[in-house]
Amino acid sequence: MTTAATILIVEDGDEYLENLSRFVPGPRYLQAKGGRAALSLLESEPIDLIYLDMRFDRLAPGELLGDLDALLARSGNRKKALGTLANHQGLYILEALRDAGYGGLPVILAYDFGAEPERFARLAERHARLTWMPDAVGPGEIRARIERLLQRG
Amino acid sequence: MTHLRRGSSGPLATLILILACASARAQPAPEPPQPPVLGDEAGERDEGDEGNDAWGQDPDALSGAVDEAVERVRKQARQQALQALDGADRKAAVAAFERAFSLDPEDAELAGQLAALYAERGDLEAAQLHYRKALQLDPDGGLAQLALAQLLAREPTTAPALAEASALLQRARQLLGSTPPLLHAMARVAHAMGRFDEAESAYLELLRSHGVSVEIHLELGDLYRELGRENEALAQYRALPEDAPAFVGAQRRIFALEAEREARRLGLRPGQSADPAALRQTLLRAQMLVAGGEARAAIALLRRSGERQPREAAIRRALGDALLAAGEVIEAERAFLQAIVFSGGEADHLEHLADHYRQQPGGESLPDATLLYEQALRARPDRHQLHLKLAHTLRQSGDLPQAYRHVQRYISQPTGNLSEALELRALLESLLAQGEASKADPDPTDAEPQATPGAGDGANRAIARATTHLREGDTDRALAELGRLPASERNAAVLALQGRILQGTGRLSQAARAFEASLAQQPDQAEVLVQLSEVLLSDGATGRARQHLQKAESLGHAQASLKLVELALPAESELLGAALGLHRLASHLDARSRLARLRAQKPKPNVVSEVERLERRLQRVLVSLAVTALLLLAAFGGALGLGYRLRYGGAGLAQLLDQRPEVGPELQRILSSVRHEVLKHNTLMLEGLAESLSSGEGTSDAAGHLERALFAPGGAAERLDGYLDELQRLGRAHGLRLNLRRVDLAFAAITRGFHILASVRSQLLRSGRLSSRSRGRLRTRLSRASELINAQGRAHIEALLASIRAVEVGRSELEAIFERLCREPAFAGREVAELQWIEADALPVRVAMPRAHFEDALTNLLRNALQASLRAETAGPCQLALAVRIESDPVTALDELAFLVFDRAGEALASSDLNAGFVERGLGLTADLLGTYNGSLAVRPGEAGYTKAVALTIPISP
Numbered sequence A: 001m002t003t004a005a006t007i008l009i010v011e012d013g014d015e016y017l018e019n020l021s022r023f024v025p026g027p028r029y030l031q032a033k034g035g036r037a038a039l040s041l042l043e044s045e046p047i048d049l050i051y052l053d054m055r056f057d058r059l060a061p062g063e064l065l066g067d068l069d070a071l072l073a074r075s076g077n078r079k080k081a082l083g084t085l086a087n088h089q090g091l092y093i094l095e096a097l098r099d100a101g102y103g104g105l106p107v108i109l110a111y112d113f114g115a116e117p118e119r120f121a122r123l124a125e126r127h128a129r130l131t132w133m134p135d136a137v138g139p140g141e142i143r144a145r146i147e148r149l150l151q152r153g
Numbered sequence B: 001m002t003h004l005r006r007g008s009s010g011p012l013a014t015l016i017l018i019l020a021c022a023s024a025r026a027q028p029a030p031e032p033p034q035p036p037v038l039g040d041e042a043g044e045r046d047e048g049d050e051g052n053d054a055w056g057q058d059p060d061a062l063s064g065a066v067d068e069a070v071e072r073v074r075k076q077a078r079q080q081a082l083q084a085l086d087g088a089d090r091k092a093a094v095a096a097f098e099r100a101f102s103l104d105p106e107d108a109e110l111a112g113q114l115a116a117l118y119a120e121r122g123d124l125e126a127a128q129l130h131y132r133k134a135l136q137l138d139p140d141g142g143l144a145q146l147a148l149a150q151l152l153a154r155e156p157t158t159a160p161a162l163a164e165a166s167a168l169l170q171r172a173r174q175l176l177g178s179t180p181p182l183l184h185a186m187a188r189v190a191h192a193m194g195r196f197d198e199a200e201s202a203y204l205e206l207l208r209s210h211g212v213s214v215e216i217h218l219e220l221g222d223l224y225r226e227l228g229r230e231n232e233a234l235a236q237y238r239a240l241p242e243d244a245p246a247f248v249g250a251q252r253r254i255f256a257l258e259a260e261r262e263a264r265r266l267g268l269r270p271g272q273s274a275d276p277a278a279l280r281q282t283l284l285r286a287q288m289l290v291a292g293g294e295a296r297a298a299i300a301l302l303r304r305s306g307e308r309q310p311r312e313a314a315i316r317r318a319l320g321d322a323l324l325a326a327g328e329v330i331e332a333e334r335a336f337l338q339a340i341v342f343s344g345g346e347a348d349h350l351e352h353l354a355d356h357y358r359q360q361p362g363g364e365s366l367p368d369a370t371l372l373y374e375q376a377l378r379a380r381p382d383r384h385q386l387h388l389k390l391a392h393t394l395r396q397s398g399d400l401p402q403a404y405r406h407v408q409r410y411i412s413q414p415t416g417n418l419s420e421a422l423e424l425r426a427l428l429e430s431l432l433a434q435g436e437a438s439k440a441d442p443d444p445t446d447a448e449p450q451a452t453p454g455a456g457d458g459a460n461r462a463i464a465r466a467t468t469h470l471r472e473g474d475t476d477r478a479l480a481e482l483g484r485l486p487a488s489e490r491n492a493a494v495l496a497l498q499g500r501i502l503q504g505t506g507r508l509s510q511a512a513r514a515f516e517a518s519l520a521q522q523p524d525q526a527e528v529l530v531q532l533s534e535v536l537l538s539d540g541a542t543g544r545a546r547q548h549l550q551k552a553e554s555l556g557h558a559q560a561s562l563k564l565v566e567l568a569l570p571a572e573s574e575l576l577g578a579a580l581g582l583h584r585l586a587s588h589l590d591a592r593s594r595l596a597r598l599r600a601q602k603p604k605p606n607v608v609s610e611v612e613r614l615e616r617r618l619q620r621v622l623v624s625l626a627v628t629a630l631l632l633l634a635a636f637g638g639a640l641g642l643g644y645r646l647r648y649g650g651a652g653l654a655q656l657l658d659q660r661p662e663v664g665p666e667l668q669r670i671l672s673s674v675r676h677e678v679l680k681h682n683t684l685m686l687e688g689l690a691e692s693l694s695s696g697e698g699t700s701d702a703a704g705h706l707e708r709a710l711f712a713p714g715g716a717a718e719r720l721d722g723y724l725d726e727l728q729r730l731g732r733a734h735g736l737r738l739n740l741r742r743v744d745l746a747f748a749a750i751t752r753g754f755h756i757l758a759s760v761r762s763q764l765l766r767s768g769r770l771s772s773r774s775r776g777r778l779r780t781r782l783s784r785a786s787e788l789i790n791a792q793g794r795a796h797i798e799a800l801l802a803s804i805r806a807v808e809v810g811r812s813e814l815e816a817i818f819e820r821l822c823r824e825p826a827f828a829g830r831e832v833a834e835l836q837w838i839e840a841d842a843l844p845v846r847v848a849m850p851r852a853h854f855e856d857a858l859t860n861l862l863r864n865a866l867q868a869s870l871r872a873e874t875a876g877p878c879q880l881a882l883a884v885r886i887e888s889d890p891v892t893a894l895d896e897l898a899f900l901v902f903d904r905a906g907e908a909l910a911s912s913d914l915n916a917g918f919v920e921r922g923l924g925l926t927a928d929l930l931g932t933y934n935g936s937l938a939v940r941p942g943e944a945g946y947t948k949a950v951a952l953t954i955p956i957s958p
Helices: A015-023 A035-044 A068-075 A078-087 A089-099 A117-126 A139-152 B010-026 B059-086 B090-103 B108-121 B124-137 B142-152 B159-176 B180-192 B196-210 B214-226 B230-238 B247-265 B276-291 B295-308 B313-325 B329-342 B347-359 B366-379 B385-397 B400-412 B418-440 B457-471 B475-484 B492-504 B508-521 B526-538 B542-554 B558-568 B572-579 B582-600 B605-648 B653-659 B661-679 B682-695 B700-711 B716-733 B745-759 B761-765 B772-803 B811-822 B851-872 B924-932
Strands: A006-010 A028-032 A049-053 A107-110 A130-133 B807-809 B836-839 B845-847 B881-888 B895-903 B936-941 B948-955
Touching (some): A006 A015, A028 A035, A049 A089, A089 A107, A107 A139, B059 B090, B059 B108, B090 B108, B142 B159, B159 B180, B159 B276, B180 B214, B180 B276, B196 B214, B214 B230, B214 B247, B276 B295, B276 B313, B295 B313, B366 B385, B385 B400, B385 B418, B400 B418, B457 B492, B526 B542, B526 B558, B542 B558, B653 B772, B661 B745, B661 B772, B682 B700, B700 B716, B700 B745, B700 B761, B745 B761, B761 B772, B851 B948, B924 B936
Parallel strands (some): A107 A130
Antiparallel strands (some): B881 B895, B895 B948
């Protein structure tokens, strides 16, 4: 395991930080609780890999990234628009990272795209360094994925 | 005498005649008039004076003049009345018509007009009277028939009134043809009588031939609602234009119907409508259907009403009557009992059920009838007729003294049929007297105070003297006579007579001693044994009394047998308690044998009637015991079965989804939450800890972390319990008992896994101090838990989520929805062009919502657009267009299906209007429905010449 690597965990709780720290030790783990915090950390810290949660239902609506007005205009339903932002916030954060020039960083998105291959293919066209990892994996698989991504540089 | 024309008004004509005669008298006669001769009758003529009366006038001419005058007055009055009709003063119009009618009481038209005026003023009785008069005068008056029928059908109406109205309308139709007012009246009357098919036909004919009418749509909608045909009801309510005065009423009905549907969908009890008028109409309809031999239709009607008003006692009672008429006695009784329960034990309902029980053949239900009548009387002591009914019932049950008591109460304050009560009382008196007489009948076993040969003259003489005193009613002297005898001369007969006198005067302990002394001298005195047993029974010494009775029975005493049977049976009022006395079965069977033996002896008639009465009582007790035994067996079996079912029965989520596809959105939400909040990090933690245990690394921190994550307050285990409860509630709301821990594949695995984790919780807390063997066992158990939770459980949850039913939608389905919409009555006669397709390449697609909900939502959208377009009243046929597109979000790459309905209506519409509140025009309910499937409604800009589109978006099902 590349122990010198710094991995930025972007989540709205502490579960990934606590679990990865314990069960996939080696890298230095930093945590950002939301997209704005992630962008801020990226400016100040050299990050080698981003471990990004998908669902951010514990953040206040004002803290979510994404164009709520555009979603509202399309759906006409505020609850649905907020739900989309919260449940897929990881992708909005990814978009913001790319817009901010961090699109070259490898990203592991904690979401199971096994049943949505076409969707992932469209996302991968937009985010070249994007991979996904379901939650039902053990430390060994996470470790192997991190190593592979860091080796690619 | 002048003969007036038939039909002339008598008093008026007389007045005119008098005036005419007075006028004639005032004219100068050509010759000096002859004074009238006393005794001349008018009309007598002097001989030779042809054509002249005593006044010098021509009688025929006078008659004609009077007739003409009368006719002029009538015409004038009629004219005035007709003029008054045009005026605003209705009171004056009524007065004018009354006057005209009084002058010409055989004018049917006047009668009819007067009736109409009375009806207008609300004086329905007078209106009815005059319509009937009009029909008497002119039986073929179609308009009067129609008007009277309309009057009779007005609420509050009755069954006979409706029947008459129906007959009048049939006749009026023959005379007038199928005019709109007549068809409308026929529809209303048929509806009121519960002849729904007829009513529907009449309403539809009205709409077809005479166009749209606000009233018809509302009434037809109400009819459909009553029949449970909700979609058709909604279509009728929606057909009302916005500017119609009844539009708001229609909207309220729509809202109420939609709210009822939502309540049913969510498993909530619908709100109870407490409209007394509607209830009364329903009950009347049901009554008429039963009377017309259509009990089944009445049952269906009442059951539907019962669904809306489940605790309405009157509906339950009417349902009971309808079920009785249909021959379903047990169901009817259940309905009557429900009426009693829901009314809180109102006397009306108690009495009704009691009447039913009383009428049951065989008399088996008489005790129940008695009980209910008594309860009703307690609830309403002022209902004196209940005393009479009770008296009849008690007489039939054989309880003559109580029957007598009640008939006396009734007679003291009769409320109706006094003669019936008096007859009953006389009958009871005779029966009671017969009963007394039979007791006094000589019985071979009776210990009559006969002279005992050889017992001594002294005793016989004392008995004779005592008997004489008894006939005179002097019991004390009789006792004194017997008491004067020396003790040595008091034989068994003397002592027995002493005992009887003492018993009769209430000195029971002395009586007992006397009887015992008599029996000591002569043990085989059956009658004395019976009398002693009576004394002992009144003292509560049942055992000893039974012994004496058995002895008397062995001596052939029939009454002893009967008394023994009585002793074995519980009192009438304790029948319910007797049902629980299974341990007394043997004594009951013994009593039955006893009665059978008694019958075989061919006893006297009075004994036979007693035997029959006791046999009936015994039968009831045995039936109660049999029922109790069966119930106990059933309860035991049921308990076993229930235990099995509770443990192994129930359904899983797959079954819930299959039977109730509408739970899809809610189930999806819960399962997604379980995946995210319970399962999400388990694999990493469990496998991570297992790895550490294998490698021998320090595990305290990791194990402690796992233990907290799982079992701390708010941890995964607590959240799992919460979601299990939520799923159970979801199942219950949809009528299904879920067995998540044993039957459902996903949660059976997950809960077993968590059970394993709970069992190793203490080991997790001291993992650092475990031996290597214990660590090995812990690792094995954690791996097993991980396999159950994260592999099996998760896989089944994913399978469930995948199976949340999606429906495939193609072009033909969408066109069919549009065609069905165009056939709705609201759009009858409107020109609507074929649906134009702007885009359909994405079809067919799968939408993740039940077909019915999707079709409802899209239909509402199309209907809204069609109504808006028709309101805009553009030239040519109304044109709508549809586009179906897959819209992909560039950021999330999520695909949604968008169904865009385009129209050319100019009115502005905002998305907020679509989603606003609960008014149907705003599609608020449709937006809510879509929201449960993560869909939405929004306004989009127009395309291809259309002014705007309303878009229904829904996620695509993978």
